[in-house]
Amino acid sequence: MPETPTLDTKEMLINVGPSHPAMHGIIRIVARLDGEVIRGAEVEIGYLHRGFEKMSETVSYNGVMPYTDRLNYVSPLINNVGYCLAVEKLIGLTAPERCQYIRVIMSEISRITDHLTCVGASAMELGAFTVFLYMIKAREYLWEMVEAVTGARLTVSYCRIGGVKGDLPAGFEAQCRKALTETRAVLKEVDKLLSRNRIFVDRMKETGRISGEEAIAWGITGPFLRGSGVAYDVRKANPYLVYDRLEFEIPVGRHGDNLDRYYVRMAEMEQSMRIVEQALAKIPGGPVLVEPESGKPVDLEKMTPPAKPESLPVMPAAVMVDKGKRGRIHEIRDRLAQVDPTLGGYDAATERQVAAGEKRVSLPPKEDTYGNIEGLMNHFKLVMFGHGVRPPQGEAYFPVEGANGELGFYVVSDGSENPYRVRVRPPCFTIMGALPKLLIGDMMADLVPTFGSVNMIGGELDR
Amino acid sequence: MNPASLCKTLADRFPQGVLGTHTFRGDATVTVRPEAMLEIARVLRDDPEFRMNFLMDLTAVDYLAFGKKPATGAFSNTGVAVRPPAEIGGKEAWPGRATGDRFEVVIHFFSLPLKHRLRIKVPVGGESPAVPSLTALWLAADWFEREVWDMYGIRFANHPNLKRLLMYDGFMGHPLRKDYPVNKRQPLVGPVN
Structure with missing residues (x-):
């Protein structure tokens, strides 16, 4: 009987990316x-630095806003809100109540778009192209x-x-409810396509596992951590804006694998829709301004300039x-x-709803x-080079719940x-740091779903 | 624990290690000596009073140019100086920095069971600034410290793999230092394999 030849095995190094579709x-x-x-x-990261x-x-402080859009470009509104809240904390300013509701609504809409993109893209990377198209359709609404x-x-x-750029447009509530209905229908379809799909479940289950304790040690937050069974959500742990007045739950997984993270994201979209619907119902209409200290509504009759009659x-x-x-001037008096509302600036009635009413921060109304x-000088003092918002010396850190986890802004003012220093705590940074740990022991093909469930966003990872 | 009692407990426990505390805008902030940093971090993580299980963020600030900007905005073409609008005064003033060292390593901790947050600041200066590494206590410190080394040139003693994270090998200088010009160009490098 001939001797079986002994075949050598040795380890192989393989480069995945940077120009690889899944990366x-x-x-x-x-x-x-x-x-x-x-x-x-x-x-290896840093290609998008x-x-x-x-x-x-x-x-200037307001000039950072366009840069924050480009951090997490799938949910830019949450970055906007997080940065504004950090600077407002540094100044000691509170935005009007209507504005806070608007920020919550826009943050939650962004969170849904982010999860839709993440789930859709990672399903596509596993071959479920239809799901991707459905999800992009919902994202479009x-x-x-x-x-x-x-x-x-x-x-x-x-x-x-101190506020937002403009008020919600007319008929927003009805349109928004319609968009949410459409999104729900899509999610139901996707749920039917994926949640019990044998191929999908087999590839997601028990891949990329991480336990709750390990995830905490790695500093992982957001849906990724909740997939491992740890119910940490900044909106519940340190409520900001008006999240403490809205009812929602924190979905958690059990196994900490890719499949649980998929379930968590699907459940979170439903919770976000609940938040949007409640906020739409509760949002105060009409001019609302609150006193930063007492939280009571300001009496508009005593304000200067007085509220203008609607008949003008x-x-x-x-x-x-x-x-x-x-x-x-006589013609415009x-x-x-x-x-x-989608362009810069606002009229007097809107200003009282969406701006903080602090002359050294918010632009005056166009009138x-x-x-x-x-008014002209006030505008000038805020927008000209060498002028602008000037917070006092100090530092402040403000965490918000981004779509990927805790998004923190640390701002130092001199x-x-x-700004003297603007530091972003990018949520997917810590997850990417733990990626080698998640991959080791799995098969090469499991790299794709694991990396997909990280929801790596280059803009915030590399900054 | 509320911010004030967090600061007080820590300052009472480490009278030698703590340089100063404040609760500006409700953020508990404790400035500690680099030598005491590792011991304090271990207590923060393991002591049932603190239970800081999350290392949320680790970064640094370069205070080289702090407060040195002229207080007036000048138009470059005319030389006319205009006084900018007054600073917005808060209810409480920032107490300032504990030391005059150039850098501060800023660490944000969060305790999930007790829901409190704490900021630890470690002043560090000198030609080759260095602080102890927290990688032995929190795995999350690995990349955060690599980023700080990359951006500020602060070394972390006993870090297992302290190399650049965002910039490439061969990049000269540390870009977030205040003496690194914002428009500086560096030669393009090819791929390294």
Whole structure:
């Protein structure tokens, strides 16, 4: 009988990415393979580093807003809100109540779009292309809402320090409820397609496992941590905005594998929709401004300038600015400005609803900017080079629940008009740090679903 | 524990190690000596009073240019200086920094069981600034410390793999230092394999 030849085996190094479709073009994983089993992995990031933190030090406080859009570009509104809340904490300012509800609604819509993208993309990477198309369709309904409110789909720059850029457009509530109904229908379809799909479940189950204690040691937060059974959510642990007045649950998984993280994300979208619906029902209509200390509504009759009657004639802001430039003040006096909420600036009635009413932070209404010298100077003092919002010296850290976990902004001010330091705690950074641990012991093919469930967003990871 | 009692408990426990405490805007902040940092971090994690199981964030701030910006905004073409609007005064003023060292390593802790947060600041200066590494206590410290080394050039003693994270090998300098010009260019490098 001939002797069986002994076949040598040795470990192999394989490069995954950066130009690999599953790595989103910006991650490189050097994996050490023994057959098909991953024995070691090294993750290399930084391909999308744009110097966000350095750039933030060179612009004004409101000028950082467009940069924050580009951190987590799948849910830019949450970044806007987080940054604004950090600066407002540093200043010691509270946004009006209506504005807080608007921020909650927009954050939750963004969270749904983020989860839709994450689940859709990772299902597509496992071959379920239909799901991806369905999810993108649902995301489209929500992005149309975002577009109607902010005027942009991706680079929204919607929040301002002390408020938001403009009020919700007319008929928003009905449109939003309709969009949520459509999204629910899509989620139901996707649930039927995926949750009991043999191929999908087999590939997700028991891959990329991590226990709750380990996840905490790695600093992992968000749906990833909740998939491991730890019910930590910033919205419940340290409630901000009006989350303590809204009812919602924290879905948690049990096994800490990819499948549980998928279930957690699906359940969270339903909770986010609940939050949006409650906020839509509870949002105070009409002019609302609260006293930062007492939390009581301000008496509008005592405010200067007094609330203008609704019967005054309306004039487009563009016409108003032309007349103002030619000195025809008599023609624009006692007119209400008409400003598209998706463009910059607001009229007097909107200003009282969405801005903090602090002259050193919020822009004046357009009637004042074009109609009198005090308003013009106030505007000038906030937007011209070398001027702007100037928080006192100090530092503040504010965590919000981003779509991937705790998104924290740490802002240091030296009393000048530029932030001295803006630090972002990106939620997927810590998960990416733990990625080698998640991969080791799994098969090479499991790398794709595990990486998909991390929901790596290059913008916030590399900054 | 509320922010004030967190600061007090820690300051009473480590009278030598703690340089100063404050609760500006409700954030409990404790400045500690680099030598005492590791011991304090271990107590924060393991002591039933603190139970800080999350290392939420670890970063640094370079205070080289702090407060040195001219207090007036000047138009470069005319030289006319305009006084900017007054600072927005808060109810409480920031007590300032505990030391004059150039850098501060800033660590944010969170306790999930007790739901409290704490900021630890470690002042560090000198030619080659270095602080102890927290990688032995929290795995999350690994990448955070690599990023701080990359961006600020602060070394972490006993870190297992202290190399650049966001920038590439061969990058000169540490970009988030205040003396690194924002528009500085560096030569392109090819892929390293």
